[in-house]
């Protein structure tokens with residue numbers, strides 16, 4: 359499995375994009391997942407207040423409201439939200455994958471960008487959805503398995519290469535989770551406004567299982583600490599980026615390459631510091647997490663308000679997270695947000711704010727176009743072609759020489775008809 363530290367994560371290093379066709383407006387897809395009640399919540403006497411109704415509706419009851427209160431009799435105790443799809447505790451990892459992410463895979467292979475991100479408070483189930491466990495793998499592994507299978511099916515007509523990188527943003531610093539000793543990495547924007555991470559490790563592999571091992575190992579490097587809300591709380595945002603380059607076998611040397619990028623993001627918990635009883639370092643982390651999630655929220659607000667108009671200013675520069683997700687939110691990407699909540703009455707406030715946040719994201723539109731790159735052949739590739747041709751010439755020369763030798767060693771064979779005639 360070749361692994362190379364790249365000067366940048368640019369999909370198109372050194373080769374300008376020449377054709378970006380078929381721009382289409384797309385609504386961000388927003389899904390909601392409600393996890394099962396956990397032991398701690400049961401011990402605390404929590405009741406279930408988040409209910410899935412049908413495929414798209416979630417009803418959140420307010421545990422603080424007293425149904426007997428005469429002042430409340432004319433007010434509904436319920437808040438109802440509609441999403442593209444809603445999953446409750448019965449939903450399997452596969453169902454979640456099929457309904458949210460599977461449809462993105464073909465697009466990535468044919469040159470479209472896509473982003474899936476998990477959002478929600480600490481302990482609500484984001485890492486479970488994205489990474490999962492060996493027995494119940496999450497979206498990362500299911501996506502990659504499907505991706506490699508789909509690529510295998512196009513092998514006769516196209517050459518494909520896949521590379522991936524895995525990073526975390528912790529306290530506004532970027533760390534390479536595949537090579538944590540490389541220190542903090544810089545985020546850069548190239549002339550075309552494309553975001554690059556200088557020095558990130560890109561790994562090429564065609565084996566999903568191998569990738570899962572890398573991710574599990576990378577995830578162990580991820581900054582995790584127990585908080586009151588989650589024993590293994592991820593204190594950072596984790597971003598798995600998969601890049602697929604596809605070149606049709608039918609195209610000539612200067613043929614176009616389709617380039618699709620898939621971001622899969624497991625955000626840090628969106629809890630408020632007071633809720634997790636965090637102090638000291640944890641509180642500082644919380645402030646950073648909240649800062650980037652606040653910046654993300656501001657972008658979501660601005661983007662959802664601007665509707666069809668592209669002129670309104672959206673500030674992506676407020677945090678590393680929003681700079682990295684700029685395309686996913688406001689640009690060229692098919693984007694899916696999976697919001698997560700606990701069903702417990704003890705988490706009403708976070709669930710309510712998560713649902714409002716996610717509901718707003720439904721209004722965001724992105725403008726999706728296929729990325730086509732004109733690849734001018736690198737000198738190294740021309741050298742390869744020349745070497746191949748040289749080898750072919752040598753092979754043919756050898757063949758000719760052998761034939762000549764054979765003719766010389768058996769002179770009678772060619773003259774035979776003549777001799778026969780003379781006889």
Ligand SMILES: Nc1ncnc2c1ncn2[C@@H]1O[C@H](COP(=O)(O)OP(=O)(O)OP(=O)(O)O)[C@@H](O)[C@H]1O
Pocket residue numbers: 392393394396447478479480481482483484485486487588590591592593625626627628698
């Ligand atoms: N749908 C689910 N089914 C079963 N168990 C779940 C589900 N969702 C979450 N859990 C369990 O709940 C616990 C917390 O989940 P997880 O670590 O995924 O939360 P998180 O949102 O990533 O939290 P943090 O932001 O603190 O990292 C884990 O033990 C996980 O296995």
